[in-house]
Amino acid sequence: MFDGSVIRKLRKEKNLSLKELSSKSSVSIATVSQIERDNTDPAITTLYKLCKGLDVTIAELIGYDDNTDRVVKKRDRKTITLPDSKLKYQLLSSRMKRNLEMVLVELEPHQEDRKLVTHKGEECGYVLQGSLTIILDNEEIHLEEGDSISFNSTIPHRYVNPTDEKSMSVWAMTPPSF
Amino acid sequence: MFDGSVIRKLRKEKNLSLKELSSKSSVSIATVSQIERDNTDPAITTLYKLCKGLDVTIAELIGYDDNTDRVVKKRDRKTITLPDSKLKYQLLSSRMKRNLEMVLVELEPHQEDRKLVTHKGEECGYVLQGSLTIILDNEEIHLEEGDSISFNSTIPHRYVNPTDEKSMSVWAMTPPSF
DNA sequence: TATATTTTTTCACTTTACTAAAATAGGGAA
DNA sequence: TTCCCTATTTTAGTAAAGTGAAAAAATATA
Numbered sequence: 001m002f003d004g005s006v007i008r009k010l011r012k013e014k015n016l017s018l019k020e021l022s023s024k025s026s027v028s029i030a031t032v033s034q035i036e037r038d039n040t041d042p043a044i045t046t047l048y049k050l051c052k053g054l055d056v057t058i059a060e061l062i063g064y065d066d067n068t069d070r071v072v073k074k075r076d077r078k079t080i081t082l083p084d085s086k087l088k089y090q091l092l093s094s095r096m097k098r099n100l101e102m103v104l105v106e107l108e109p110h111q112e113d114r115k116l117v118t119h120k121g122e123e124c125g126y127v128l129q130g131s132l133t134i135i136l137d138n139e140e141i142h143l144e145e146g147d148s149i150s151f152n153s154t155i156p157h158r159y160v161n162p163t164d165e166k167s168m169s170v171w172a173m174t175p176p177s178f
Numbered sequence: 179m180f181d182g183s184v185i186r187k188l189r190k191e192k193n194l195s196l197k198e199l200s201s202k203s204s205v206s207i208a209t210v211s212q213i214e215r216d217n218t219d220p221a222i223t224t225l226y227k228l229c230k231g232l233d234v235t236i237a238e239l240i241g242y243d244d245n246t247d248r249v250v251k252k253r254d255r256k257t258i259t260l261p262d263s264k265l266k267y268q269l270l271s272s273r274m275k276r277n278l279e280m281v282l283v284e285l286e287p288h289q290e291d292r293k294l295v296t297h298k299g300e301e302c303g304y305v306l307q308g309s310l311t312i313i314l315d316n317e318e319i320h321l322e323e324g325d326s327i328s329f330n331s332t333i334p335h336r337y338v339n340p341t342d343e344k345s346m347s348v349w350a351m352t353p354p355s356f
Numbered sequence: 357t358a359t360a361t362t363t364t365t366t367c368a369c370t371t372t373a374c375t376a377a378a379a380t381a382g383g384g385a386a
Numbered sequence: 387t388t389c390c391c392t393a394t395t396t397t398a399g400t401a402a403a404g405t406g407a408a409a410a411a412a413t414a415t416a
Contacts, residue, residue, distance in 0.1 A: 002222045010332075017393060031374050033394060040373055043219045043403080044180045057298055057353070059237035060332050070314075074324030092326035093302045099237040100278075100352045102302040102326060124271045124280040126348055128306065146252030148270035148280060170304055172350030174278045175237060195363060209404050211364060218403055221373080 002047075006061060008036040010054050025053025059099050070094060077104075084115045087159065092170070101176035105169050107132070107161035116156035119177040124150045130167035133160040143169075153177065180225075184239060186214040188232045203231025255282075262293050265337065270348070279354035283347050285310070285339035294334035301351040302328045308345035311338040321347075331355065 011021050011032075022029040027049050034040045035050070042050070044058075051058055072078075072092055080089040080103065092102040105125075116135070125134070126148040134141045135158045136151060143149060151157070153173065161167040189199050189210075200207040205227050212218040213228070220228070229236055250256075250270055258267040258281065270280040283303075294313065303312075304326040312319045313336045314329055321327060329335070331351065339345040 002226075018395095019393070028375050029393090030376080030395080030397095033396095034374080037395085039395095041221045041223045043221050043373070044225055045219045046374080047222055048180070055298070056332055058240055059235075060298060060300065060330055062236055070327050070329050071319060071321065072326045072328075074322065092304050093328045098300055098328060099235065100300050100302055100328065100350060102304060102328075102350055104304075122278050124278055124350060126270050126280060126282075141249060143249065144252065148250045148255075150250075150271045150278065150280070170348055172278060172280055172302060174352040175235065196365095197363070206405050207363090208365075208367095208406080211366095212404085215365090217365095221403070224404080 002038075002041060004035045004038045004042075007032070007050060007054070010056065010061070011036070014054065016053075021050070021053045023053075025049045027053070084117070085113050087111065087113060093176075099175050101173045103171050103173075105159065105171055107159060107167040109161060109164045109166065112160035113158045116158050118156045119153050121153045121173055121175045121177065122150065123153050123171055123173040124148060125169050125171045128168040128170055130161065130165045131163050132167045132169050133162055134158075135160060180216075180219060182213045182216045182220075185210070185228060185232070188234060188239070189214070192232065194231075199228070199231045201231075203227045205231070262295075263291050265289065265291060271354075277352050277354070279351045281349050281351075282306075283337065283349055285337060285345040287339060287342045287344060290338035290340075291336045294336050296334045297331050297355040299331045299351055299353045299355065300329065301331050301349055302326060303347050303349045306346040306348055308339065308343045309341050310345045310347050311340050312336075313338060 011018075016024070018029045018032050021027075022032055025032070027046055031040070031042075031046065032050070035042050035046070047058060047061070051061055054061070072094055078091045080091055082089065088106040090104040090106075092104060093100065107130075125132075125143075127143045127145050129145060131145065132143045134143065134149060134151075136155050137157075141149065189196075194202070196207045196210050199205075200210055203210070205224055209218070209220075209224065210228070213220050213224070225236060225239070229239055232239070256269045258269055260267065266284040268282040268284075270282060271278065285308075303310075303321075305321045305323050307323060309323065310321045312321065312327060312329075314333050315335075319327065
């Protein structure tokens with residue numbers, strides 16, 4: 001069951017009356033009231049309309065006010081192990097359901113993944129330390145410290161550290177792939 | 179109107195029959211079929227159920243856009259100026275149309291933004307250097323170097339550097355807000 | 357090709373969402 | 387305290403979602 005109280009909370013935060021939200025969203029006053037009090041389970045289209053009136057996305061609406069485990073302290077980071085990868089991944093974002101994920105990726109000197117990976121969504125990476133070579137399909141892209149890159153994650157890709165120094169980079173992905 | 183063909187597409191990708199998805203999601207075969215062909219506008223709870231059967235989140239279901247890649251070299255970074263902010267922002271992601279954005283945020287000692295901001299989406303931040311205090315609504319969250327945080331960007335927020343040292347953090351946002 | 361089985365769609369019914377109008381509740385002014 | 391106005395909830399009706407069973411279509415097998 002969808003929690004309608006989030007709608008009321010957002011509405012009040014934006015200082016809107018039921019009448020005003022009804023007008024902005026083209027949903028009747030009575031319906032908004034019923035949804036807010038969990039008297040009804042809205043159709044997705046009705047939710048879209050309410051989101052328009054509230055100026056939020058559905059993902060935001062569903063994830064709003066979920067403040068559990070926002071912070072990941074350095075000492076509490078989870079290390080991710082992937083079956084096909086020897087690289088060190090540390091999750092920076094919390095494990096709760098979200099549309100955005102952040103990880104630290106560490107490669108030892110001359111380390112690489114042999115296997116190309118592909119997954120839904122897109123990602124951005126920023127080189128914190130050392131260098132990093134990204135193989136995107138058959139293209140080899142070399143990044144120095146401070147460089148960054150964005151690409152579509154469905155493009156088969158893998159990481160290579162061709163140097164004698166450790167490489168550290170931070171990556172954001174939407175949707176999450178871990 | 180919600181586009182039900184996404185459900186069919188995902189179902190076929192996962193090699194599920196209507197009967198199998200119906201079973202995994204506890205939604206009747208007939209309903210799944212009707213939703214897939216846009217004959218009906220599902221309740222949000224029904225969509226939750228379908229997502230469970232398809233093993234995707236609502237955000238994933240509702241979708242995002244793919245696009246092409248681009249590198250931002252350190253020397254080519256764009257600095258972003260915001261009308262209400264004195265903080266230094268540098269864009270790490272390309273300016274191409276995307277659903278994901280990454281920026282470097284730099285605060286001088288004792289620098290802060292006085293104004294709470296709110297915008298659509300969600301964000302993750304990782305403290306690269308120094309410390310950073312995030313004000314989320316009325317909550318004050320203190321992060322040390324190496325700490326990270328995820329939150330919904332519609333929650334009013336602002337950044338504060340309460341220390342004598344410079345603070346550097348990297349932030350990912352979806353959807354982009356710059 | 358014929359038959360069997362599975363998958364999907366249609367049908368008719370029950371249940372529930374959404375609505376306009378009426379009723380109730382809350383707040384402010386005189 | 388009374389009155390007025392606005393905000394919210396309730397009511398009763400219409401429209402639409404969700405269902406199980408039947409029908410139709412698609413696929414597999416001999």
